[in-house]
Amino acid sequence: MAVVKISSAEQFNSLLTSSRFVVADFYADWCGPCKAIAPVYDSLASQLSRPNHITFTKINGDEQQQLAQAYGVRAYPTFIVFENGNKKQTVAGADPRKLNEVIQTLASEATKSDATGTAESSSSGVWSGATPAKGYSDVTDQVEIKGLELLNRDTERGEARVLFDKSKPSGLSGKGKGKAESKSDWVESDTDEQLMLYIPFNATLKVHSLHITSFAEADEDDDEVPMRPKTVSLYTNRSHVLGFDEAEDIPAVQTVEIKAEDWDAKTGTAKVDLRFVKFQNVTSLVVFFVDGDGDSEKLRVDRVRIIGDAGEKRDMGKLEKIGDEPGE
Incomplete structure (x- = not known):
């Protein structure tokens, strides 16, 4: 399955540890724009998902309020890109062009880092001596x-x-x-x-x-x-x-x-x-x-x-x- 439905904070934190890049789609069932942009997100996930490297997730903010609060989600839909467990970039709103641009750039960076063998460092060159606490x-x-x-x-x-x-x-x-x-x-x-x-x-x-x-x-x-x-x-x-x-x-x-x-x-x-x-x-x-x-x-x-x-x-x-x- 290209998109992973998150059912608990523990499941999401585990993905942040096991996958270098994680893209999170925070949505709500009552949100019209969320439904409108869902096919775009699903298509990108189908094309670019790579096991243990780029993982696409969907998080129902009403059901997973702890996660939504932890990452400062203030409106739906909100898309957050994580790299090595750290929040890297946020896209607020149903903007297909912006979402496509951010995720395509992410995929390009991931491919480049594989070629140069720099997976231990983030694409932005930020060194970290330890993994941040879960939720931060x-x-x-x-x-x-x-x-x-x-x-x-x-x-x-x-x-x-x-x-x-x-x-x-x-x-x-x-x-x-x-x-x-x-x-x-x-x-x-x-x-x-x-x-x-x-x-x-x-x-x-x-x-x-x-x-x-x-x-x-x-x-x-x-x-x-x-x-x-x-x-x-x-x-x-x-x-x-x-x-x-x-x-x-x-x-x-x-x-x-x-x-x-x-x-x-x-x-x-x-x-x-x-x-x-x-x-x-x-x-x-x-x-x-x-x-x-x-x-x-x-x-x-x-x-x-x-x-x-x-x-x-x-x-x-x-x-x-x-x-x-x-x-x-």
Whole structure:
């Protein structure tokens, strides 16, 4: 069957894991435009479906409200394209031309990636050290790069922006041992092990978790091995970076401890789960790396990814049909 009818959140999450690309058609039985565009969608699915690579699904939003809410569906029909479990693109409304354009582009990218052998990376070149939690996506693209601030960084290393670079970290391939005068794609602390990172966002986010990547490696010209972060304190909605003394006087929204077993051996990445209820309307984050997992005076961070949801969600009872009059 070309189109998979989704009957549970577990079934859909399983497809996000097993198929590189997933196209979801969120619809409702009472939605006229949904019925009008269905033959177009079914035709594309019949032509382009590929087992475990491109999967087309249909999700009844009235029956699967959890999924509709999780992905911010506000009207029917809404088509969402996922790549490697991350929300990639959305088409709202019954627009056959736009839908055809997006899906044909997707198929072209999939074919191209097969030919170049880059299936482990997304077509947009975004590296990810861990899979986002079910129902959430990587929203790091909402980071306002120009507004980043990082206190106590070693100026001979990378700048704050490298933490959000889309490329695979050089440390992953053992190339993160360059000399001090070369440009690094990671950051290290300077006078002690602490780092204070200010992250402003372009939109209001709901932040579910952080993925922090760190490789504890010595440089060719330095025998001291930097530490991975251990204690991390988080502050929300600050207008500027906090000073180290200032942070001691302000209660953190949450402080977490990353244990040695939390670090993935292959990707050097730890998932930091947050108390989601406290991170619902976040316009900025201050991430205070308080200490590391050893006795070194240096702490190293290679990448930071933000996992959650961008934008506010509406009450499912107030969903409107695009191009159709509201039902009773």
